[in-house]
Amino acid sequence: LHDLARRAKPFAEKDFAEIKAFARESLNIEDPQSWDLSYAAEKLRQAKYAFSETEVKKYFPISKVLAGLFAQIKKLYGIELAEKTVPVWHKDVRYFELKQDGQTIGGVYMDLYAREGKRGGAWMDGYKSRRRFTDGTLQLPTAYLVCNFTPPVGDKEARLSHDEIITLFHETGHGLHHLLTQVDEVGVSGINGVEWDAVELPSQFMENFVWEYDVLAQMSSHEETGAVLPKELFDKMHAAKNFQRGMFLVRQMEFALFDMEIYHQEDEGRLKEWPQILDKVRQEVAVTQPPAYNRFALSFSHIFAGGYSAGYYSYAWAEVLSADAYAAFEESDDVAETGRRFWKEILAVGGSRNAAESFKAFRGREPSLDALLRHSGFDNAA
Template identity: 55%
Template structure:
């Protein structure tokens, strides 16, 4: 049995992150790395895997282990000190990455290894790592000279700063708005859980009444349930104009940042020989070209829009017939949609909440993973943490530990919105033969526990947890020992959502829900009538949801594909909406100003990946529909093809190995209720 690494360096020590010394420590580490890289290149006249890649992986991992807790804390515990330290480091990291990507001697060493006789003896993972590394050198401007090379470095550094500033503006703008209500009569229609949460938020600030914010667990219940239309409108406007010229006196306005980001990305793409940034983005993805992406999105839009139009027409008719509403405003859509759902299916997210206490959901999630993938999961009690809510779990297989993950489930001040999985440690083979085991961060923004009551999740939050855990399993159940293609590394971006969206399917299966759901007070399973209603309502407004995601995807891709000086993001978004949207938001809406996925995350000209991967995930799940949703052989096949191989083989090959054929869009349209 190979010895694995669970020692003092296997988990980050958050309490040892000292913002005052972070920048100096990073500078020293980067200089050490530079000296070691120079020595490695000088001694590799005839490079081998062991003499070239192994020591470079060690250098890369050392930097990753230094930066991981700092980057993570910046997202989950953002405050002045951490933010200052993080931003002080970004230019150094950007310069270092640019230097590395444009190191011709290093590039030639990798090429020499890839073209050597010894390359034939390398493993599939090692050969794929070499191929991707050489490609990434070329996409990092290794072939640039003189002014072009200098300009590429300037652009990279500036884009890093702009992305960080964009995200900070969204966080600060979200945090800047709140509303205290002291008359409970203004809050009619809100469920008890939302009122209790707002009361708890007010008490935490030393106030009497009910405090509402733009954090999703506070915002969504108001838009969905509050009878007070004026309150819905006020919160909708505040949320829709975050980080724009229309809010906070423009203090956190992201509009100029968007224009600069787009201009710099376009310039970078052209420096590298691409027509536009969209083509540069596709160069590392499963899709073959920008034309293929556009054809895919337009085809889905054409097939989905009629269903979306039917959804909207039914909602408008319901609001008029039942409530005498002649005009359905943007802040009315969620409210009347929830009324229609309750009338049509006699169910709401709030009715389900008591049956999804977080510990029961976690138990059901772990049961699903254990049954499908033959793993065991246990909670750890002794570890360094940055917040009392954070939990740590270990995954084992056949009695041997294989991975760990931190779970940070609840929304709080100083934590960016949304949900995500991120690497903490990557699985790789060390130079002494031992195996470093993978560790993941799983982060959500669920409604916090209220008083002595456990956190009660909506079914939407349950699917979010399964989604992020699917990403985590991709990272943690890898069997690849080469860092750059281990877990999610090296996986084409438009395939990386496959395991996450795939795992969501179990949230809708009665056989799985028997383990996921149980009343928080009695343990009673989800009653059959509620289960039947929930399943019947599964595709409620799925047409509108589909075109909304296509709107985001087309906006992102066209924005980067059709960039021209003087053309604003708003103009592109308006044009896309005319093509695919059935609900046109008010003119004041500034969705793009908080679209962190593409301006502060990794999804630039890649947001379409959600839909692309959804085709793969729906088709993959259809095999379980055929074989049985807890079929252990099919689960083992998914684990051993998709999850175990990480980025060591092209995603299309792995999908075909699992499914036995190329992917088909039919399952997605069927699962969405858009096609029979």
Template identity: 55%
Template sequence: MTESNPLLAPTGLPRFSAIRPEHVEPAIDAILADYQAGIDAMLASDAPRSYASVMAVAERLDDRLSRAWSPVGHLHGVKDSDALRKAYAAAQEKIVEFNTALGQNRALYAAVKAVADAPDFAALPRAARTSVEHELRDFVLSGVALEEPARSRYREISNELAKLSTEFEEAVLDATDAWSEHVADAATLAGVPESGLAVLRAYAQEKDLDGWLVTLKQPSVQAVLTYADDRALRARLYRAYGTRASEQSDEGRYDNSERIERIVALRHEAAQLLGFASAAEESLATKMAPSADAVIAFLRDFVAKARPMAERDLAELRAFASSELGIETLEPWDVAYASEKLRMRTYALSEEELKPYFPLPAVIDGLFAVVERVLGVGFRPREDVEVWHPDARYYDLVDTSGRVFAGAYVDLYARTGKRGGAWMDVCTTRMRTDDGLQLPVAYLTCNFAPPTATTPSLLTHDDVVTLFHEFGHGLHHMLTEVEVAGVSGIGGVEWDAVELPSQFMENFAWQREGLDLIARHWQTGERLPEALFERMQAARNFQSGLFLVRQLEFGLFDFLLHHRYDPARARARWRSSRRCGARPR
């Protein structure tokens, strides 16, 4: 089986073209069995407990699982199918169960504790010590300190939560694919620019239809809500998008309501078993923020400061919509549309005007040039590495001496079967192994509008910022010099700190020097004109008050839901809150 199952290859990059859904479960079964045997053998050994005899052994066993599971999770995200989804869910359940059991293995906990208590612990390198400390913390968080029956109950909850999360995600994906509106008459799409129409035409062609297909995929939602003059169409799309996987759509077929309630209740119960006041407090045990109350106080203070600006933004938008657009009552499906018109009026700046300056190939070249100039890091495309789709590319990262020290898979276009949004994920982690140094490799995934028959993929400036953001995460992972897997790259970084390199990288997409490397008109080759750059800077804070309070509401909602949990009130809280949704972004 080892020869025929690509997921069991001992080294090297994933063989994406060979991986089939039927490989997933046998590979994971075999790896988990070896993993368990390796842990058992290590625990049975009477060698003194040391970093090398305990932690390094566990790290290598864990890395083998990661190297098989990472490509499966990645394919589930970027090239999903019914068969893969089933295989993924089944294997994930096994892995979660295995990890939960491992986290509750008291002999293993004792072995790691013995490493920390050994006299030579203080002499270990900082990375190794931190890795041990994190491990001990995670043992406590996974319920190892609990007595029966709490320990078994905790395990049950973990398994049920994993299953519910997968079902939740699948319902959202299915509900997104289930809705579409076929448009045969061009007049219905008046206002939508040619780039948006091309996307909608491509969706129609995929389904062998003439005309245009409005869908719930990001590029379609963005184009219609921002530009379509047909207010009723915007309203229908907004409702469909905002009620995906709820009791209000698809006759409740993909309704996630019960799952949400169950997830919140189980998280609360699990947190209390571990001795935390709430799931919010538990989540902060691995983060920088000191307490849920501190987070809530911070967010409320922020709301108090941002609210006057948001109210000004909204009042301005309402007045403009009423006097200039004839919209008496501004509804949620009018916000993006009216904003775009107001932005045009105020700054004479539209995303459409900027897009021709951001053809994806030029933006990528510019991004690489920025990284090369600032960090001395080059991206070298490799043609001999297997990928999962013709749109995907692989790059070696090289330093100034030409030494390859990392790799990146880059997959940027939206397509069917690919989860929406933009993200960075780990393929491999830099670490010392039996075969030498394993290099860090990242997946960088976006959902930009694909090229059409006549134009390259043209990005909005928002898209450009997103691309830089995700590459910031990728560079964080790939530029690591640490060789201990637990704290290498983005491993072990607090979640409320992990956005620093990504937000830092965004700045280059706003600076003249950066934009001179990034922006290149796709027809004329011209750089971004100074006047356009100045208007872009002026418009940067356009409606930022509204945007900020929306983000703050997400944060507050999440913390209040998980911190002030009350079974009787939970349902009312998230149901009432959902109505406040603003434009998708």
């Protein structure tokens, strides 16, 4: 965490200087304060990377997106998905079997559209885990993948925004972690028993492919012209992806280090000294300082009621792991072979092996920050 903060901070300082200059020159805010920054940053983002999310959405019909997702899975792992008619809880739910060399190895329910009474958000969970019973019978894994995309209207096909495509790939990554397991002990097969700070590796890993132009172009078709997503529009989207990335990362380091530091304290010290602990962390990593009356820590519910006690760092750690894993594919001349190793060493083993050992088995070394920094646009972040 300290190393990532140190290497990201110079880029955060550049981000901050850019916001201040824009606020002075374009917003008539001579000395922007902490409460001005979100407003100024959004105005700057619009000025630099203006593009229409509505126009982007016109390029991505759900049928093409799913076909592109399935094609990517086949490219990585040689797995095919075949739709099958089974009992479902709503007419919009679809079921797909995963097949390897013609043999069924698992299945997934996809419930993709919002509707009245449905819980919001997006998630994946296991319906059945792979397990071998005492009589030798093998239960194949089944998952359900739930999203809340805008449903089709009339005879028009549903279309997804780029953020929704990212969500779909993310949750599919979780699903593949559960479905491609080779472990027969139910407590550690699939996603079961995987450490908190590694469970997001397969999901965030899949997000990377949605930032490849060739992948997006393959799944795009404009609703009026049938044209693929223009490269110029993609370039704007990609540039906006890392907007203010330096400030975002050091802010995450502030949260993660504060969380880690207070849980290193004795209970009494934690209660009495948290303002001094937070101030010390901010002096190291932050490029902006809130006013003295700010009480951010009192509403930092993640680390008190949200289950992240001393674990907030896992957000950034999962990004480190996923970026480094994806870099293996960037470096490889044989995607299928690299995909086979990722399956064997990461997805197949579930919680049966320590996640750090699994990552080293795949990458051949300890995780490195370099790929995350490079993907964040931080060239030469020594």
